[in-house]
Structures are given as C-alpha cells and as structure tokens.
Amino acid sequence: MTGLTDRQRDIIQVAIRIISRKGIQELTIRNLARDLGITEPAIYRHFQSKSDILAAMLEYLHRDTIAIFDQVQDGESALDRLRDYFSRLFERLRENPATAAVVFSDEAFMNDDRLAATVRALVELTIDNTTNLLTLARENGEIRADVDEYDLATMLAGGVRLLVRRWHMSGNGWDLAAQGRSVIETFVKLVEVPR
Amino acid sequence: MTGLTDRQRDIIQVAIRIISRKGIQELTIRNLARDLGITEPAIYRHFQSKSDILAAMLEYLHRDTIAIFDQVQDGESALDRLRDYFSRLFERLRENPATAAVVFSDEAFMNDDRLAATVRALVELTIDNTTNLLTLARENGEIRADVDEYDLATMLAGGVRLLVRRWHMSGNGWDLAAQGRSVIETFVKLVEVPR
Amino acid sequence: MTGLTDRQRDIIQVAIRIISRKGIQELTIRNLARDLGITEPAIYRHFQSKSDILAAMLEYLHRDTIAIFDQVQDGESALDRLRDYFSRLFERLRENPATAAVVFSDEAFMNDDRLAATVRALVELTIDNTTNLLTLARENGEIRADVDEYDLATMLAGGVRLLVRRWHMSGNGWDLAAQGRSVIETFVKLVEVPR
Amino acid sequence: MTGLTDRQRDIIQVAIRIISRKGIQELTIRNLARDLGITEPAIYRHFQSKSDILAAMLEYLHRDTIAIFDQVQDGESALDRLRDYFSRLFERLRENPATAAVVFSDEAFMNDDRLAATVRALVELTIDNTTNLLTLARENGEIRADVDEYDLATMLAGGVRLLVRRWHMSGNGWDLAAQGRSVIETFVKLVEVPR
DNA sequence: AATGAATGAGACTTCATTCAT
DNA sequence: CATGAATGAAGTCTCATTCAT
Numbered sequence: 026m027t028g029l030t031d032r033q034r035d036i037i038q039v040a041i042r043i044i045s046r047k048g049i050q051e052l053t054i055r056n057l058a059r060d061l062g063i064t065e066p067a068i069y070r071h072f073q074s075k076s077d078i079l080a081a082m083l084e085y086l087h088r089d090t091i092a093i094f095d096q097v098q099d100g101e102s103a104l105d106r107l108r109d110y111f112s113r114l115f116e117r118l119r120e121n122p123a124t125a126a127v128v129f130s131d132e133a134f135m136n137d138d139r140l141a142a143t144v145r146a147l148v149e150l151t152i153d154n155t156t157n158l159l160t161l162a163r164e165n166g167e168i169r170a171d172v173d174e175y176d177l178a179t180m181l182a183g184g185v186r187l188l189v190r191r192w193h194m195s196g197n198g199w200d201l202a203a204q205g206r207s208v209i210e211t212f213v214k215l216v217e218v219p220r
Numbered sequence: 221m222t223g224l225t226d227r228q229r230d231i232i233q234v235a236i237r238i239i240s241r242k243g244i245q246e247l248t249i250r251n252l253a254r255d256l257g258i259t260e261p262a263i264y265r266h267f268q269s270k271s272d273i274l275a276a277m278l279e280y281l282h283r284d285t286i287a288i289f290d291q292v293q294d295g296e297s298a299l300d301r302l303r304d305y306f307s308r309l310f311e312r313l314r315e316n317p318a319t320a321a322v323v324f325s326d327e328a329f330m331n332d333d334r335l336a337a338t339v340r341a342l343v344e345l346t347i348d349n350t351t352n353l354l355t356l357a358r359e360n361g362e363i364r365a366d367v368d369e370y371d372l373a374t375m376l377a378g379g380v381r382l383l384v385r386r387w388h389m390s391g392n393g394w395d396l397a398a399q400g401r402s403v404i405e406t407f408v409k410l411v412e413v414p415r
Numbered sequence: 416m417t418g419l420t421d422r423q424r425d426i427i428q429v430a431i432r433i434i435s436r437k438g439i440q441e442l443t444i445r446n447l448a449r450d451l452g453i454t455e456p457a458i459y460r461h462f463q464s465k466s467d468i469l470a471a472m473l474e475y476l477h478r479d480t481i482a483i484f485d486q487v488q489d490g491e492s493a494l495d496r497l498r499d500y501f502s503r504l505f506e507r508l509r510e511n512p513a514t515a516a517v518v519f520s521d522e523a524f525m526n527d528d529r530l531a532a533t534v535r536a537l538v539e540l541t542i543d544n545t546t547n548l549l550t551l552a553r554e555n556g557e558i559r560a561d562v563d564e565y566d567l568a569t570m571l572a573g574g575v576r577l578l579v580r581r582w583h584m585s586g587n588g589w590d591l592a593a594q595g596r597s598v599i600e601t602f603v604k605l606v607e608v609p610r
Numbered sequence: 611m612t613g614l615t616d617r618q619r620d621i622i623q624v625a626i627r628i629i630s631r632k633g634i635q636e637l638t639i640r641n642l643a644r645d646l647g648i649t650e651p652a653i654y655r656h657f658q659s660k661s662d663i664l665a666a667m668l669e670y671l672h673r674d675t676i677a678i679f680d681q682v683q684d685g686e687s688a689l690d691r692l693r694d695y696f697s698r699l700f701e702r703l704r705e706n707p708a709t710a711a712v713v714f715s716d717e718a719f720m721n722d723d724r725l726a727a728t729v730r731a732l733v734e735l736t737i738d739n740t741t742n743l744l745t746l747a748r749e750n751g752e753i754r755a756d757v758d759e760y761d762l763a764t765m766l767a768g769g770v771r772l773l774v775r776r777w778h779m780s781g782n783g784w785d786l787a788a789q790g791r792s793v794i795e796t797f798v799k800l801v802e803v804p805r
Numbered sequence: 806a807a808t809g810a811a812t813g814a815g816a817c818t819t820c821a822t823t824c825a826t
Numbered sequence: 827c828a829t830g831a832a833t834g835a836a837g838t839c840t841c842a843t844t845c846a847t
Contacts, residue, residue, distance in 0.1 A: 032806090048330035054842060066844075067807050075842065131389075132325045135243035145389055152382075176406035180379035184371075187347075187378030194326075194340060211371035215410040227831085249817060261819075262832050270817065422810085438720035444838060456840075457811050465838065520717045521779075525633035535779060542772075566769075566796035573772030574765035577737075584716075584730055601761035605800040617827095639821060651823080652828050660821065 029081065032071050035061060037082045045123030045193075049130040076137050083134075083143040086124060087150065093117060094154050103162035104213055110154065111185060111209055115202040118189060125193045128186075152182045168216040181212050224276065227266050230256065232277045240318030240388075244325040271332055278329075278338040281319055285342065288312060289349050298357035299408055305349060306380060306404050310397040313384060320388045347377045363411040376407050419471065422461050425451065427472045435513030435583075439520040466527050473524075473533040476514060480537065483507060484544050493552035494603055500544060501575060501599050505592040508579065515583045542572045558606040571602050614666065617656050620646060622667045630708030630778075634715040661722050668719075668728040671709060675732065678702060679739050688747035689798055695739065696770060696794050700787040703774065710778045737767045753801040766797050 029037070039060045043052045054075060058065040072078045093113045097106045118125050128147065134140035156178040162168045168177075188208060192201045224232070234255045238247045249270055253260040267273045288308045292301045313320050323342065329335035351373040357363045363372075383403060387396045419427070429450045433442045444465055448455040462468045483503045487496045508515050518537065524530035546568040552558045558567075578598060582591045614622070624645045628637045639660060643650040657663045678698045682691045703710050713732065719725035741763040747753045753762075773793060777786045 048327055050328065050331055053840080055840080063806095064808055065842085066809085069843075070806055126327075130327045132243055132321075132327060133245060136245055141389075148386075148389075172406045172409055173402060176379075176403045179382055179403055180375040180407060183378035183380070183382030184375035185378070186382055187374055191343075207368060208371045208374055211367045212375060214367055248815080250815075258831085259833055260817085261834085264818070265831060438717055440718060440721055443836080445836075453810090454812055455838085456813085459839070460810060516717075522633055522711075522715045522717060523635065526635055538776075562796045562799055563792060566793045569772055569793055570765040570769035570797060573768035573770070574761075575768070577764055577768030577771055581733075584726075584733075597758060598761045598764055601757045602765060604757055638819080640819080649829055650821085651830085654822075655827060
C-alpha cells in the first residue's frame with residue numbers, strides 16, 4: 026500500500042523518535058543506526074540516501090494526515106466535522122507525540138528542494154482542510170458570512186499550530202486535547218451563527 | 221548602547237541574512253567568514269564562540285521586539301494599539317525580512333540550553349504582549365467578555381505566526397502587511413463589541 | 416586478551432613510535448593517520464577520541480610493566496630478584512626504546528585527569544615494586560637495616576629513571592643495560608650486608 | 611647583567627607560573643598576555659618569538675642553578691657542601707615552586723633544537739655539580755673509594771629529581787626539604803667512611 | 806541483508822605571528 | 827610601547843556515503 030518495507034517503516038519510526046527527543050540536528054545516520062541496532066551501511070540497503078529517509082518520513086506523515094481527514098464523518102454539521110478533525114489530530118499527537126516535532130523542523134528541510142516542497146504541502150494540507158470545512162460551514166449557514174474564510178482558517182490552524190508547538194516545547198507536560206478543545210470552542214463561539 | 225562593537229553588529233547582520241536565505245544549517249563559521257570577506261579565525265576576535273554569535277543575535281531581536289511594543293502609543297484604544305503593534309511587526313519584517321527566519325529556526329537552538337531559553341522567551345514575548353493588550357481591551361469593554369482571552373491570544377498570535385511563516389516560505393512573494401491587516405481586522409470583527 | 420583489536424594495536428604502536436621520535440607534541444591525529452597510511456577520520460573507527468588512544472597506550476604499558484615484575488623468579492634472593500627486575504626493564508627498553516619516551520611525557524597528560532592518574536600510577540608502580548623488593552631484602556637480612564627503605568627505593572628508582580632519561584635524550588646512543596647494571600651493582604654494594 | 615629588561619623578566623616569571631600551575635601546554639601567547647594584562651602583539655615587543663621566551667626562561671634557570679652552586683661555602687667538607695648544595699636547591703623550590711615544573715617539561719622542548727640543548731644542559735648541570743662534589747669527597751677520603759662516583763651521582767641526583775617530581779605532582783603538599791634531607795642523609799650514611 | 810573499514814568534505818576552534826595605526 | 831584586526835596552518839572530530847567481503 027504505502028510501498029514501504031517493514032524495515033523502512035522501522036527506520037522512519039526511529040527517525041521520528043530521534044527528531045522528537047533530540048531535534049533534527051541529532052538525526053544522523055550514525056544515531057539512526059545505533060538506535061536501530063544495526064550498522065550505518067545497513068541503512069543504505071533500505072534507503073538510498075538520508076534525504077530519501079526524510080522524504081519517506083514526510084510522505085508518511087502526509088498520508089496519515091490525509092487519512093485522518095478522511096475519517097471525519099460525513100453526516101455531521103460542518104462545525105462538528107471541524108471539531109472532529111482537530112480532535113483526531115490531537116489524538117494522534119497524544120498517541121505519537123513525536124510526529125509534532127517533525128512539523129516544526131521544517132527549517133531543516135530548506136536545503137533540499139524536494140523536502141521543502143513536501144513539508145510545505147504538509148503545512149498547507151491542514152490549512153486547506155480547515156478552509157474547506159469553513160467554506161462548507163458558511164454554505165450551510167452555520168457561521169457568519171461577513172468574515173474572510175481564509176483569515177479564519179489562518180487563525181484556527183495557526184492557533185492550533187502554536188498550541189501544539191508550545192506543548193511540544195514544554196515536553197508534552199499538559200493535556201493538549203483539553204487545551205485544544207478550548208481553543209476550538211472559543212473559535213466556534215466567535216464564528217457561529219446563533220440558531 | 222547595545223554593548224556591541226560595529227564588527228559584532230556586522231557579523232550578526234550577516235548571520236541573520238544567511239539564516240534567512242539558506243537556513244540555519246548554512247550558518248557556519250566558514251560561510252559567515254566568506255560573506256564577511258575575512259578568514260574564519262578572524263571571527264573569533266569578535267565572538268568567543270558560534271553559540272555566542274547566536275545568543276547575541278537572539279538578544280538583538282529580543283530587544284528589537286520589546287522596542288516595537290514600547291513604541292505603541294498609549295492614548296489609543298486597546299484594539300487600536302493591537303493594530304498598531306502588529307503593523308509595526310509587519311513593518312519590521314518588510315524592512316528586514318531576514319528576521320522572520322530566525323524565529324522559525326527555533327528547533328535549531330534545541331541543543332544549546334541558553335539559546336533554547338532565549339528563543340523560547342522571544343516566542344512567548346509576542347504572545348504575552350498580545351494577551352496583555354487583549355486583557356486591557358476587555359477591561360475597557362472593547363471586546364466581548366464571554367470568551368477566554370488566552371484562547372484569543374493563541375489564535376491571533378498563532379494566526380499571525382502562520383502567516384509570516386508562509387510569507388517567508390514563499391520567498392516574501394506577497395504583501396505581508398496587507399494580508400496581516402486582513403487577519404487582524406477579521407479578528408477584531410469577531411471579538412469587537414459593537415458600540 | 417587485552418581487549419584490543421589488531422588495528423587498535425597498530426595505532427598504539429605507531430603512537431608510541433611518534434612520541435619516541437618526535438615527542439608527544441607531534442602525536443596528532445593527522446600524524447598518526449599519515450604514519451598509518453589512512454585518513455584521519457578512519458582512526459575514529461577504532462578509538463572514540465585521542466584521549467582514548469593515549470589511555471589505551473598507557474594501559475598497555477602498565478600491563479607490560481606488571482608482566483615484567485611477575486616474570487621475576489621467586490626462588491632467588493631479594494637482591495637477585497631486584498637485579499632481575501631491572502635487567503628485564505632494560506631489556507624491554509632495548510627492544511622497544513620508544514616506550515621510554517612515554518614515561519617521560521607525563522607532563523603532557525596533565526590536562527586530562529584520567530590520563531594523569533594513569534601515568535602517575537605507572538610511575539608509582541616501579542617505585543612500589545622496588546620498595547617491596549627492598550623490604551623483602553631487609554626481612555631476609557640481605558641489606559642493612561639502619562637506613563630508610565623508602566629513601567633507598569627513591570635513590571634506586573630515581574637513579575634508574577635518570578639513566579633511562581639520559582639514554583633516551585642521547586638518542587639511545589649507548590648501552591643502557593651495561594650502564595644500568597653498573598648502577599644496580601653500585602647500589603647493591605652500598606646496601607648489602609656482607610655474609 | 612642578565613641582559614633582560616624588567617618587562618622581559620615579568621614575562622618569564624609569568625611563563626614559569628603558567629607552566630607550574632597548568633602545564634606547558636597552557637603556555638600560549640594568549641594566556642601569557644592575559645596573565646600579564648597586555649595584548650598578544652605587545653609580547654612581541656619584548657621577545658621575537660615564543661621560542662625566545664622559553665630560551666630566556668631556561669637560561670635564567672640555568673644561571674640561577676649556577677649561582678646556587680657558587681654560593682656553597684668553600685671551607686666545609688665536601689659532604690657538607692653536598693648537603694648545603696641540595697638544601698639550597700630545596701630552598702629555592704620552596705620559595706619558587708614553579709621552577710620545578712619547568713625542569714620536568716623537558717619533553718615539550720624536544721622539537722626545538724636550541725631549547726632541547728639548553729634543557730639538557732640544565733639537567734646535566736646538577737649531575738655534574740654532584741659528581742664534582744663526590745669526586746672531591748673521595749679525594750678527601752670522606753667517602754668510600756670502592757664505588758663508581760658516576761653511579762653515585764646518578765643515584766643521588768636521580769633520587770632527588772624523583773622526589774621533586776613527586777612533590778610537584780602532589781601539588782607541593784608536603785615538606786620537600788625534610789624529605790630531601792632524609793634522602794641525602796641516607797645517601798651519606800651509605801657512602802661515608804667512618805672516622 | 807549486513808558488516809568492517811575507509812573516505813572527502815567540512816564542522817568549530819586555537820595557535821603563533823604580522824601589520825597598520 | 828601598545829593595540830585592534832587579521833591570517834595561514836593546524837588541531838580534534840563528525841558527517842553522509844562507499845566498497846569489498
């Protein structure tokens with residue numbers, strides 16, 4: 026399905042963990058090999074280059090984020106689907122906090138055009154998903170029509186991003202989902218059209 | 221004034237430019253020396269270590285951000301001061317787009333405790349400033365009192381952050397101030413109490 | 416046995432040779448690599464740091480010195496064993512003159528606590544061995560009892576040390592064993608109890 | 611007399627102190643300048659090179675050692691003069707412990723032929739002085755005639771050297787003069803002809 | 806698949822020394 | 827006499843990657 030072997034998946038998981046715990050500067054082939062319990066050249070059996078590992082890692086996160094969006098139920102109101110979407114994002118982060126770090130390591134990918142494009146797409150994905158749901162909400166008359174949707178998406182996605190960033194920097198020391206829900210509900214309160 | 225020599229200021233400016241254009245991974249003593257037109261050891265006359273260069277750079281940005289907040293006029297309404305504050309931030313970024321990059325390179329500072337703390341403080345500073353102005357706005361009755369201020373600050377600061385980030389990633393290809401004003405006004409429209 | 420790979424032994428041997436010929440200041444990773452016919456990074460496959468190379472070298476010499484002492488026969492008189500011990504030390508130095516230099520490079524190890532302790536132990540080892548044999552000799556009634564053993568050990572070990580040092584500084588230009596025997600016999604003549 | 615300016619003497623004193631406290635590896639122009647409270651280029655007003663500083667330092671110590679020997683009284687017996695000579699050496703070391711370190715940094719001078727020769731001469735000087743006094747003592751019938759004087763000188767000078775070395779390595783933690791006297795007296799007891 | 810050994814490039818940093826002022 | 831600024835050489839060490847086995 027994903028075109029990845031078991032070993033490749035191992036490598037990606039360990040890479041994500043290293044980035045999460047020590048930062049992307051510590052993601053070296055040496056450290057990767059050590060944590061995997063194999064030698065450095067062995068890694069090159071599974072990926073042609075370090076850049077390929079990072080690309081596969083980003084692609085994996087991309088797919089995962091798409092999958093989360095796809096899981097969001099159809100039947101609900103657009104605002105409920107928005108709530109559902111972010112709940113699932115928070116859920117994934119709680120289960121696998123390491124993924125958060127990768128998204129904030131984007132600067133590290135600047136040198137490699139392919140990686141830069143991929144991580145950019147990853148960031149845009151959440152914004153696009155958010156924008157689409159907001160557009161739907163407006164069409165449904167669930168939210169006020171006198172404000173720019175794109176600005177709303179920027180604030181919501183940006184706010185959540187900032188929240189996750191601080192949660193990560195705090196060492197995941199508090200309940201992201203609770204804080205996240207609070208932000209989402211505040212947002213809804215601001216934009217919702219009273220029925 | 222800032223306790224920096226001319227040459228130290230040169231070095232910091234060039235460092236910021238390198239980070240902006242190529243990313244922090246390219247900020248090496250070698251590249252720094254090359255862009256300054258001197259040899260690598262010469263840099264060590266002006267800073268004891270690379271870490272000291274980064275620390276001075278962050279401190280400079282910190283001071284600058286504080287100065288911007290201090291310039292915000294007293295007499296206006298809290299919301300106007302909020303507008304003023306972000307306008308000035310956008311203005312600085314337009315004049316010196318390089319500074320944007322540094323704030324998003326935070327991951328790169330993780331390994332150095334001193335730097336990590338400084339960059340964290342830099343991020344918190346904008347959030348704190350925003351929160352304080354929002355608190356004032358509520359006390360003045362300018363904004364609705366039925367929503368959590370901290371959530372509002374998260375959305376506003378996070379939204380602006382995301383906007384700046386995308387502007388930087390796009391190669392500063394569009395008018396940040398205009399887009400930024402739009403986000404701010406949308407935010408104001410959401411929270412403002414009609415008179 | 417010693418826990419060292421062949422390549423590690425190579426490196427230690429070359430290191431000892433460099434110290435012997437050019438002094439410890441010339442023992443750089445670069446010179447080591449050049450003499451080994453490999454590149455500098457290759458050395459780090461075999462030792463984690465330069466300090467580790469020096470530590471392994473000192474440990475090797477320590478073991479070697481212990482082994483020499485252990486080879487000294489049991490059956491003889493204490494004075495004969497003393498003669499035997501120093502003969503073997505001189506023999507080793509003739510076979511591997513490089514080892515002499517290391518013992519006189521102690522100052523160079525001052526900055527590294529671990530190395531300083533190891534080289535100090537190496538120096539003390541010969542003094543201790545000498546003292547122990549002298550104590551035995553007195554208990555056997557082989558030497559006069561009216562003089563301080565520790566002073567005797569200091570003179571004997573110090574005299575031999577000085578001799579070796581001068582032999583090394585002269586470029587090993589004369590017969591160390593012969594001169595050494597002369598010193599030992601002079602010492603014995605001074606302390607021996609006539610039968 | 612010595613052909614040194616005041617400033618040159620300052621530099622030499624500070625150099626000796628650095629060698630004593632931190633080892634010769636720490637004797638850099640930078641550290642020298644810092645401890646002197648001047649800049650690095652300023653040192654080159656007073657000495658043409660670092661090697662010249664070391665040469666002047668060794669020459670100073672050489673002169674000093676000669677002066678000590680010259681102070682030894684003429685009227686006494688040769689053995690008393692020997693006692694006197696070493697007492698004065700110990701006295702100098704107590705007053706200026708730093709000088710001890712220099713003599714044991716000889717390995718560091720290996721690369722520079724001029725320095726190597728100077729430090730070699732310094733070591734030989736004490737041995738020669740000792741040998742000369744022992745020769746005199748034998749001519750006076752003060753010591754036994756059946757042992758090689760040169761071997762005796764080796765043991766005495768070597769023993770004292772080892773003592774000083776250990777005193778230095780212990781951080782000058784005990785009374786060198788007392789221990790030294792003990793060694794000297796033990797030596798005298800061994801070689802003295804009873805009257 | 807995996808390993809041991811190696812490599813070229815480059816990282817940060819220190820060294821003794823020079824030169825214009 | 828002294829300084830500020832700089833330099834060429836060299837230091838230890840890490841990086842991603844390759845290759846023969």
